[in-house]
Amino acid sequence: MPGRRDSLDSSPGVPLFEPQYTLSPQLVRQLVQIERACGFLDAVDISPEWSQRVRDECRVDDALSSVQIEGASLTRHRAAQLAESGAEAASNDEQEFLNYYAAFNAIDGIRGDRSFAFSARDLHNLHGMIVRDTRGHRHAGRFRDGPVVIGDRDEGVTTVHHEPPEAEAVPALVDELLAWLELAKVKRAAPRYGRDDTWVHPVIVAGVAQHRLVWIHPFFDGNGRTARMFTTALLYQRRYDFKYLFDLSTWYNRDREKYYDKLRSADRTGDYTEWLVYFAGGLSNQLANAQRRAREVGRGLVTGEGPAD
Numbered sequence: 531m532p533g534r535r536d537s538l539d540s541s542p543g544v545p546l547f548e549p550q551y552t553l554s555p556q557l558v559r560q561l562v563q564i565e566r567a568c569g570f571l572d573a574v575d576i577s578p579e580w581s582q583r584v585r586d587e588c589r590v591d592d593a594l595s596s597v598q599i600e601g602a603s604l605t606r607h608r609a610a611q612l613a614e615s616g617a618e619a620a621s622n623d624e625q626e627f628l629n630y631y632a633a634f635n636a637i638d639g640i641r642g643d644r645s646f647a648f649s650a651r652d653l654h655n656l657h658g659m660i661v662r663d664t665r666g667h668r669h670a671g672r673f674r675d676g677p678v679v680i681g682d683r684d685e686g687v688t689t690v691h692h693e694p695p696e697a698e699a700v701p702a703l704v705d706e707l708l709a710w711l712e713l714a715k716v717k718r719a720a721p722r723y724g725r726d727d728t729w730v731h732p733v734i735v736a737g738v739a740q741h742r743l744v745w746i747h748p749f750f751d752g753n754g755r756t757a758r759m760f761t762t763a764l765l766y767q768r769r770y771d772f773k774y775l776f777d778l779s780t781w782y783n784r785d786r787e788k789y790y791d792k793l794r795s796a797d798r799t800g801d802y803t804e805w806l807v808y809f810a811g812g813l814s815n816q817l818a819n820a821q822r823r824a825r826e827v828g829r830g831l832v833t834g835e836g837p838a839d
Contacts, residue, residue, distance in 0.1 A: 546713070547706040549738045551802035560810035564733055567817035571772050574824045584823065585774035586613070593630040595779035596758050599786055602626055625664050630755055633659045637763040641771055647712055648763075650704050656763075657749050657756045666751030673700045674750045691790075692797055694747035703746045711739060711764070732768035736761045737809035741796050758782075775820035781812035 551557075594609040602623035609627055611617070619625035636659060640646045650673075658671030674697050681690040695703060714730035730738075743757040758779055765771060782789040792808040795801075 547703075547710040547742070549710075549742070549802050550800060551734070551738075551806055554803055554807065557803065557807050557810060560807065560814045561731060561733060563814045564810065564817060567814070567821055568770065568772060570821055571775060571817070571824065576773075576824055576827050580827055581773055581775070584820075588775060588777040589613070589631060589634050592762075592777040592779045593627050593634075595777070595783035596630050596755050597623060597626040599779065599783050599789070600626070600754055619663075622664050625662075626660075626755070629660050629662050629664065630759065633759050634762075637759065637766055640763060641766045642769045643767055644715060644769075646767060648708055650701065650708070653704065653743075653748065653756070653760070656759060657752055660755045660759065661749075661752040664752075666749075669750045673697070673704075673748045676750075678747055678750065680747065691794060692745070692747075694745065700746060700748045704748055707739065707742050707746070711735060715768075732765060732770045733810055733813060734806060735768065736764045736770075737806045738802055739764055740809070741793055741802065741805055744793060745797065772817060772820060775824070776813065776816040778812055778816060781816060 590609050590613050591606075593613075594604060594606060597604065604623045604627055608624070612619070612624060612628055613631055619628050633656065636656070654671040654673075661667055661670045676697055678694055679690055680692040680694065681688050683689075713728045714735045716728045740757045740761040743760060744753055747753050749756065761778070788808075792805050795804040
């Protein structure tokens, strides 16, 4: 990732993207649970060796699940071998996994750096890492310059789920999203936008950004993987890295149809609430698992051989 830049909040003229959602009782409960887990994981004393081991496992699982969502047939055993050995990929699926796994290193550098302002160039770079030497490499790091349609084809019949905006609109839509991401950091008066305290909870920010990027579909290929990695980057940047002891893509991969349906709920209604409840619920679930494992280490139920199953 490039170095630090000034906030987009200081650059007038960018239209404001304003996602619609309701802080429902369920969503509020989930955010409270996430905050409690965040506090616990910040305070708990666990060995660096155990934390590193679990982090590596979570990253393998996250990368594997993210490429499996897109159709890769890679096994967990083979993914772990690739991650540990640094061997070269022998197939497109393996290369997709290695690219995603390596991209975690790129976003580590912005951990806790709230002054960092994401740009379109950062998305280009992230996408380039994700699709390097894969089927989508011809368009790596470049916004699409033509139309795309998102759908399923079964026995010659195509079901269209989403028709993304025209290619000409992509740069402006990305800029609007990035401007909103910067504005969502603000805990002070923002008179240019006619309101005070535009701060949005980081979990909501990450969830909205994932959907919006998939909805814009700025690239010909690799949009889902890029959006999921970008989601993780936003959580890291806003100090919601939870000691790296979480893996969101496995939650999505457990029921891919549900994942896609929840994403499409915001397409159907223009309201993000249903998707955000699903997104926050997945993060809450992952963090509950991380808490359980950390408690077991603290009670001596897990040895130095590795974390609990």
